Amino acid sequence: MPNLPELAHRTFFRTLSLLSPKGQGVILRRYFDWWHRTPDPWKLSTDGYEQHKYRSTLEHVPARPYRRIVEVGCAEGVFTHALAATYPDAEITGMDVSGRALARARERVPEEGGRVRFVQADLLTHPVERSFELAFCSETLYYLGRHERLQRAAEQLSGLLVPDGVLVAVHPWPEASRLHGYLDAHESLKRLGEEVYTASSRPFAVTVYGAKPS
Numbered sequence: 001m002p003n004l005p006e007l008a009h010r011t012f013f014r015t016l017s018l019l020s021p022k023g024q025g026v027i028l029r030r031y032f033d034w035w036h037r038t039p040d041p042w043k044l045s046t047d048g049y050e051q052h053k054y055r056s057t058l059e060h061v062p063a064r065p066y067r068r069i070v071e072v073g074c075a076e077g078v079f080t081h082a083l084a085a086t087y088p089d090a091e092i093t094g095m096d097v098s099g100r101a102l103a104r105a106r107e108r109v110p111e112e113g114g115r116v117r118f119v120q121a122d123l124l125t126h127p128v129e130r131s132f133e134l135a136f137c138s139e140t141l142y143y144l145g146r147h148e149r150l151q152r153a154a155e156q157l158s159g160l161l162v163p164d165g166v167l168v169a170v171h172p173w174p175e176a177s178r179l180h181g182y183l184d185a186h187e188s189l190k191r192l193g194e195e196v197y198t199a200s201s202r203p204f205a206v207t208v209y210g211a212k213p214s
């Protein structure tokens with residue numbers, strides 16, 4: 001069961017999702033720019049729980065060479081930095097709705113030689129291309145609100161992947177079973193595995209999908 005602040009949080013974002021996708025995107029951008037008024041608002045770079053989550057996420061990525069990687073909802077680029085170190089030969093794109101978060105991400109992971117780049121985009125409305133072999137979406141889906149928007153997010157995430165590409169989704173447990181259910185329901189995605197980490201006060205699930213060949 002989510003606690004009271006989480007319930008209020010989810011209700012707020014569900015209400016926002018009654019707007020048009022464009023209107024929702026405008027408010028999300030303003031909200032997350034405001035949230036990023038001070039650096040690293042979630043303490044992603046220093047919190048032991050977040051570091052554990054990043055390590056656990058990377059452990060679940062099927063071992064193969066990846067040339068193009070995207071992180072959706074990259075915030076200030078803390079996990080993007082880990083990706084750049086883990087995959088030194090890959091091109092990495094960090095995508096987020098907040099320009100302020102991305103300005104800090106660019107300081108953390110300079111867009112040297114074009115290998116790493118950060119794009120301001122709303123997952124719900126950004127035109128996607130099937131160009132990534134590996135995609136991550138962590139701690140982001142619960143901001144998108146109602147059923148129809150989560151279906152749209154699943155469509156967009158699957159639309160980022162080349163055939164046989166891999167998607168890794170990470171969200172709090174047990175809410176992840178509902179959020180990742182939209183990925184399970186998508187015709188182009190096949191669940192490859194899931195691990196639920198229950199040892200911390202905020203359990204989470206890492207769920208891995210493969211893109212079915214078209």
Ligand SMILES: C[S@@+](CC[C@H](N)C(=O)[O-])C[C@H]1O[C@@H](n2cnc3c(N)ncnc32)[C@H](O)[C@@H]1O
Nearest residue numbers: 032073075096097098121122123138139140143
């Ligand atoms: C809690 S942070 C997660 C950061 C990172 N993925 C992690 O797990 O450490 C959520 C991020 O998602 C971004 N976000 C929320 N809705 C979005 C959307 N519709 N499109 C793109 N980014 C979005 C926010 O701006 C925020 O930076």
